[in-house]
Amino acid sequence: MIPLAHFLIVGACLFAAGLYAVLARRNAILVLVGIELMINASILNLVAFGRYDKTLYGGQVFALFAIVLAAAAVAVALAIILNVYKFHKSVNPEDIKNLKD
Amino acid sequence: MDQIPGRKGGGQKELMSMTALLFYGFATVAIASAWLLVSIRNIARSLFLFFIVLFSVAGLYVFALADFVAITQILVYVGGVLVLMLFAFMLSNKELLKDLQVGVSHFFALPAWQSAVIAASFLAVLIYTSLQLGAEEPSWISASREKDTVITPTDQTIQHIGVQLMTRYLLPFEIVSVLLMAALIGAAHLTRKEAKP
Amino acid sequence: MPATALTYPLLAALSAVLLPFLGFLLSAALGKKAGNGAIAISAISLSLLAAGYAFSQVWNQEPIHVQWNWFTVGSQEFHVGLMLDNMAVLMLVLVCLIALPVHIYSAAYMKGDPGIHRYWTYLSLFCFAMLGLVVADNLLLMYVCWELVGFASYLLIGFWFTKDAAVQANKKAFIVNRIGDLGFLIGIALTYSHLGTLDTQALVAAPETLPAPWLTVAGLAFFLGAMAKSAQFPLHVWLPDAMEGPTSVSSLIHAATMVAAGVFLLARIFPVFNETVLLVIAATGAITALVAAYFALTQFDIKKILAFSTISQLGFMMVGIGIGMYPVALFHLSTHAFFKCLLFLCAGAVIHEMQHIKETHGLAIDPQDIRNMGGLRKHMPLTFAAMLIASLALAGFPFTSGYLSKDALIVHSFEWAALQPGAAKLIPYVLALVSMLTSFYILRLLAKVFFGSFSVTSANGTLRPHEAPAKMLVPMLFLAGCSLFPLFSIHPLNDGHVWLMQGLTTTVSTLPPLRMLHLVIPLLTASATCIAATVAWHWYVNGRYPLKTTGLFYRLSQNQGYLDTLYDATVVRPILRLSRLLLWADHYIVDRAVNGLAALGRSFATTAAWIDQRLVDGLVRLVGKLAWGLGNVFRRLQTGRVQHYFTTLFLLILVILLYHIVVLL
Numbered sequence: 024m025i026p027l028a029h030f031l032i033v034g035a036c037l038f039a040a041g042l043y044a045v046l047a048r049r050n051a052i053l054v055l056v057g058i059e060l061m062i063n064a065s066i067l068n069l070v071a072f073g074r075y076d077k078t079l080y081g082g083q084v085f086a087l088f089a090i091v092l093a094a095a096a097v098a099v100a101l102a103i104i105l106n107v108y109k110f111h112k113s114v115n116p117e118d119i120k121n122l123k124d
Numbered sequence: 125m126d127q128i129p130g131r132k133g134g135g136q137k138e139l140m141s142m143t144a145l146l147f148y149g150f151a152t153v154a155i156a157s158a159w160l161l162v163s164i165r166n167i168a169r170s171l172f173l174f175f176i177v178l179f180s181v182a183g184l185y186v187f188a189l190a191d192f193v194a195i196t197q198i199l200v201y202v203g204g205v206l207v208l209m210l211f212a213f214m215l216s217n218k219e220l221l222k223d224l225q226v227g228v229s230h231f232f233a234l235p236a237w238q239s240a241v242i243a244a245s246f247l248a249v250l251i252y253t254s255l256q257l258g259a260e261e262p263s264w265i266s267a268s269r270e271k272d273t274v275i276t277p278t279d280q281t282i283q284h285i286g287v288q289l290m291t292r293y294l295l296p297f298e299i300v301s302v303l304l305m306a307a308l309i310g311a312a313h314l315t316r317k318e319a320k321p
Numbered sequence: 322m323p324a325t326a327l328t329y330p331l332l333a334a335l336s337a338v339l340l341p342f343l344g345f346l347l348s349a350a351l352g353k354k355a356g357n358g359a360i361a362i363s364a365i366s367l368s369l370l371a372a373g374y375a376f377s378q379v380w381n382q383e384p385i386h387v388q389w390n391w392f393t394v395g396s397q398e399f400h401v402g403l404m405l406d407n408m409a410v411l412m413l414v415l416v417c418l419i420a421l422p423v424h425i426y427s428a429a430y431m432k433g434d435p436g437i438h439r440y441w442t443y444l445s446l447f448c449f450a451m452l453g454l455v456v457a458d459n460l461l462l463m464y465v466c467w468e469l470v471g472f473a474s475y476l477l478i479g480f481w482f483t484k485d486a487a488v489q490a491n492k493k494a495f496i497v498n499r500i501g502d503l504g505f506l507i508g509i510a511l512t513y514s515h516l517g518t519l520d521t522q523a524l525v526a527a528p529e530t531l532p533a534p535w536l537t538v539a540g541l542a543f544f545l546g547a548m549a550k551s552a553q554f555p556l557h558v559w560l561p562d563a564m565e566g567p568t569s570v571s572s573l574i575h576a577a578t579m580v581a582a583g584v585f586l587l588a589r590i591f592p593v594f595n596e597t598v599l600l601v602i603a604a605t606g607a608i609t610a611l612v613a614a615y616f617a618l619t620q621f622d623i624k625k626i627l628a629f630s631t632i633s634q635l636g637f638m639m640v641g642i643g644i645g646m647y648p649v650a651l652f653h654l655s656t657h658a659f660f661k662c663l664l665f666l667c668a669g670a671v672i673h674e675m676q677h678i679k680e681t682h683g684l685a686i687d688p689q690d691i692r693n694m695g696g697l698r699k700h701m702p703l704t705f706a707a708m709l710i711a712s713l714a715l716a717g718f719p720f721t722s723g724y725l726s727k728d729a730l731i732v733h734s735f736e737w738a739a740l741q742p743g744a745a746k747l748i749p750y751v752l753a754l755v756s757m758l759t760s761f762y763i764l765r766l767l768a769k770v771f772f773g774s775f776s777v778t779s780a781n782g783t784l785r786p787h788e789a790p791a792k793m794l795v796p797m798l799f800l801a802g803c804s805l806f807p808l809f810s811i812h813p814l815n816d817g818h819v820w821l822m823q824g825l826t827t828t829v830s831t832l833p834p835l836r837m838l839h840l841v842i843p844l845l846t847a848s849a850t851c852i853a854a855t856v857a858w859h860w861y862v863n864g865r866y867p868l869k870t871t872g873l874f875y876r877l878s879q880n881q882g883y884l885d886t887l888y889d890a891t892v893v894r895p896i897l898r899l900s901r902l903l904l905w906a907d908h909y910i911v912d913r914a915v916n917g918l919a920a921l922g923r924s925f926a927t928t929a930a931w932i933d934q935r936l937v938d939g940l941v942r943l944v945g946k947l948a949w950g951l952g953n954v955f956r957r958l959q960t961g962r963v964q965h966y967f968t969t970l971f972l973l974i975l976v977i978l979l980y981h982i983v984v985l986l
Contacts (some may be wrong), residue, residue: 028258035250046239095307123961
């Protein structure tokens with residue numbers, strides 16, 4: 024059907040986009056979105072490889088777990104972002120530099 | 125896929141190309157949305173584009189014969205995570221809407237070149253590896269092809285996933301539930317309002 | 322043969338020498354408490370007894386010679402030992418016999434002096450050294466005692482060290498004696514290098530071991546030593562200045578004993594001297610006698626007159642040695658000791674009284690100036706009597722001991738001159754002239770001091786000098802008794818019966834006698850004395866002094882021949898200039914060199930410090946700065962911004978992946 028490589032390439036593109044968002048965007052929420060994109064890319068990979076695993080269904084089960092974990096991560100991350108905003112009055116990761124040497 | 129009657133054309137060749145076409149369509153939408161979402165300045169639009177990305181990726185899951193995962197993706201990700209983010213974003217202070225890109229005034233946020241370079245390099249590396257993988261399959265994939273343990277479209281994945289979840293992957297299942305509880309409590313605690321002394 | 326066994330005479334001699342040393346130690350240890358002099362006087366009395374016993378045992382007996390090992394240098398042994406022969410025991414008794422009266426006299430003369438405990442200490446030291454000198458059997462021991470005697474003399478001349486003149490005098494005495502000691506040392510060195518031993522007996526037994534030129538040199542060297550010690554011309558200049566010391570010291574040391582040490586040395590090693598040296602000795606002695614008598618004619622200080630008289634008589638003794646008749650010299654030494662000591666003691670009594678008058682009446686007179694004295698015959702009759710006897714002995718008047726010794730000397734010198742060629746024939750005539758001058762100056766002294774009238778007056782009216790106290794008179798009268806002939810000879814006028822000379826002349830070759838002279842010379846000297854007495858009376862007592870006091874000869878005599886000025890200009894000043902030059906050199910050259918070296922060292926140190934500070938420390942600090950800089954660079958990575966951390970992280974992962982792809986696959 025669809026060759027494995029194509030799935031992987033799509034996943035790679037998504038991952039790259041997410042990576043760029045994490046590294047370059049100045050809003051914490053967009054950083055979070057970037058993280059989510061990367062997680063999605065990895066889930067895509069899991070699922071793509073999981074097609075060849077009928078005995079254990081490992082890829083698909085782990086994809087499920089990954090989705091759940093991503094959801095939990097988002098929830099907690101948003102809570103943290105809100106708290107950070109309350110304290111620093113900014114969501115720009117550039118402004119949070121208390122740990123600067 | 126073979127047994128679905130083709131509408132637009134006939135023949136297997138067309139059917140195959142239809143699947144491929146759909147796949148590439150979904151893929152394009154997903155990739156384009158993803159790249160767009162990381163580029164524009166408006167966060168609200170970014171989140172909606174994210175919404176599109178998630179749906180497209182769910183469609184891609186279907187093509188990978190992981191229908192349950194696709195449904196779960198729509199249910200949890202779109203219905204839960206995205207809604208959460210939208211709520212958090214919309215119902216919060218105006219400050220959060222700002223995206224501070226220094227010296228930029230138009231629609232697109234100029235990419236910081238170091239990050240773009242790194243991302244592009246990663247992309248290149250990953251594509252290269254994928255092509256390598258496509259060129260010569262890993263041994264376990266070839267072995268599973270021979271043993272005929274490849275998932276077919278006619279498999280009842282849900283049943284199998286359910287069985288595996290309750291037997292083989294029980295421990296991770298339980299731990300994940302505990303983790304969810306912890307996340308719930310943690311998030312609730314983090315965002316509670318402090319009682320004024 | 323040198324033996325090491327102790328016999329009674331030896332023990333006696335040893336105790337005679339060591340008792341004063343014990344006295345010295347005790348007095349020094351007791352310090353101020355030894356003021357009454359009992360220790361010193363008892364020590365010297367015991368010494369006299371011991372010496373007397375030794376004399377009785379050794380005189381005209383077998384000589385006793387003992388040696389003990391003193392120290393060893395390499396393979397050469399040096400001994401300390403005693404040689405008791407006639408000469409030694411004679412001198413032993415003589416020194417003790419003179420010292421005892423002087424000690425008793427000092428008790429009265431120095432009474433009330435604040436430093437009297439030092440006086441007894443130094444006096445005991447001197448006695449010990451002098452007695453040690455006369456019994457020493459080797460030249461090294463003799464030299465040690467010689468130096469000690471000189472040192473004791475230095476201490477005693479400068480006894481009143483608060484007086485500048487005394488300090489200058491004792492310095493002068495010591496320095497001039499040093500010149501002589503150099504000669505003595507040269508003699509010792511020559512003896513040792515040729516003989517291999519310093520034993521005097523070995524030296525007198527074999528003087529020909531020294532080759533001819535060295536023998537002369539050695540003889541002259543020893544004579545140089547004696548010259549300084551016995552105040553021969555031109556090294557006599559210290560003796561008049563030595564009169565700054567107390568008069569009792571002058572009487573003991575600078576009249577009787579220490580100055581005789583030179584004569585004794587020459588007598589001890591007499592066989593060493595060959596013809597040339599003996600001639601030099603005789604000539605020097607004659608010149609000394611003449612010059613000193615000439616200077617004595619015009620002096621006004623009573624002690625200076627006596628000092629020059631001493632020098633003159635020492636010249637006589639040297640002539641005695643020079644003509645080869647050292648027993649006669651020693652005889653004259655013995656008689657001179659008695660009457661010269663007496664002369665000084667009497668002078669001391671007079672000075673003591675003058676001092677007393679000066680203090681009670683607050684006058685500003687010099688108590689030693691004979692122009693302030695006069696007519697003391699009436700006030701101090703016993704002193705006058707003693708002094709008269711001593712003066713007559715000095716002049717060589719018959720019935721005194723001085724007559725015997727002096728005339729013997731003059732006669733023998735004529736006998737000797739008869740055998741000599743050339744200018745040596747003048748020597749006896751010089752001696753005769755000196756005799757006459759001697760009579761004159763001593764009678765001048767008597768006239769001015771004891772005759773006439775007492776010239777010092779004071780506002781309170783006439784002054785009455787008193788007779789000397791008993792403690793001073795008794796020793797003086799004892800010495801006066803010894804100055805007369807009975808001590809030395811039964812026959813008052815003939816020197817052939819002198820037991821002293823008979824004891825000493827066993828080893829001396831006799832000169833062919835000229836019988837005539839034995840009559841002529843005494844007559845000549847006696848008549849000269851009478852004439853001199855008349856002239857002196859006429860000039861000084863009656864006040865008819867005919868000569869100008871400003872003439873050249875008068876001034877030459879009074880200023881002691883300007884010798885002191887000469888020495889000052891030729892020796893002292895150049896040496897001072899040299900020392901100033903050396904001081905300048907030391908300051909400007911040596912000190913500059915040292916400072917320059919120090920500065921060089923300092924500059925090295927500064928350079929080293931600079932190197933250490935800039936280079937070494939700089940290197941260390943460079944390393945530190947490097948570390949800091951490197952750390953600073955990496956510090957910048959910690960921006961505190963999450964996205965930067967992510968960037969770094971993904972960059973590294975990328976690099977790893979690329980590495981794996983590019984390099985490994």
